[in-house]
Amino acid sequence: MYPILLRAGPLTLYSYTVALVAGIALGTWATYARAQNALARAGARARLSDAGIVLDAGFWALLGGILGARVAYVAANWAYYVDHLGKAANLSEGGLAWHGALAGGAAALALWTYARRRSDPSLPGLRMLLDVAAPGLALGGALGWLGALLTGSAYGAEAAGFAPPLAWLAARLPDIYGVVALRFMTQPAMIVTCLALWGGLSALGRRTPRPGLLFALYLGGYALADWLLWWLRGDGTWRRGLWLWQWAALLEFCVAIGLGVYARLSSLVRSDGGSP
DSSP states (O other), X not given: OOSEEEEETTEEXXXXXXXXXXXXXXXXXXXXXXXXXXXXXXXXXXXXXXXXXXXXXXXXXXXXXXXXXXXXXXXXXXXXXXXXXXXXXXXXXXXXXXXXXXXXXXXXXXXXXXXXXXXXXXXXXXXXXXXXXXXXHHHHHHHHHHHHHHHTTTOBOBOTTOOTTGGGGEEEXXXXXXOEEEEEOHHHXXXXXXXXXXXXXXXXXXXXXXXXXXXXXXXXXXHHHHHHHGGGBSSOOEETTEEHHHHHHHHHHHHHHHHHHHHHHXXXXXXXXXXX
């Protein structure tokens, strides 16, 4: 457990902050690199060869993601913040929810795309931009989960007494309080999941799949893994038989199915000579 990477006088460098910033930077770079190649096959090279297009969209998506992540975290912990409203906007102590970040980032990107395409219809649509971002989201997510591993957050429940195959998923790891025990390897499992999604989506993206399909596969794959992993986590809040964030993951999985079906139906309409 390495929550602090460096301490020099008044400066404290937290490992999660470094991992999160590195994940954002690496994910942005991967998205920009894909924009030069994948979207070129869709005739959008001239529009996306300019770094400003991708970076502008990424900036607003990131801003919306941070806002959504904080709003979701405060809402999930409202029992505390209702008596500490002054801390609701304070990010210095941490407190960001991934599911809120995803919803906020997607909403901000949708608004940006709608506004920009009204003045420039040649810009790529929302589904195409989401497809380009999907591998970068998975790669950045791996760094985020590395930060969770270094700080002990999102730790696994104690696994003593479990038989294989669950016993194979356990190792001696700390929780967020530094207590080391035999725990389920929740953070390493999600790091592997994110890297597998990144590799698979990058490979599939070279084949120019139907618009919206790559993001649907990312969203569905991540949501399913997250939903399953919550059964092994030791830091949740129980809600009606499921963890609170399992409900969010379930909703995301349903959205992913809807996006995939829409991508399929849109391709069938185009193949028949109609418009999606």
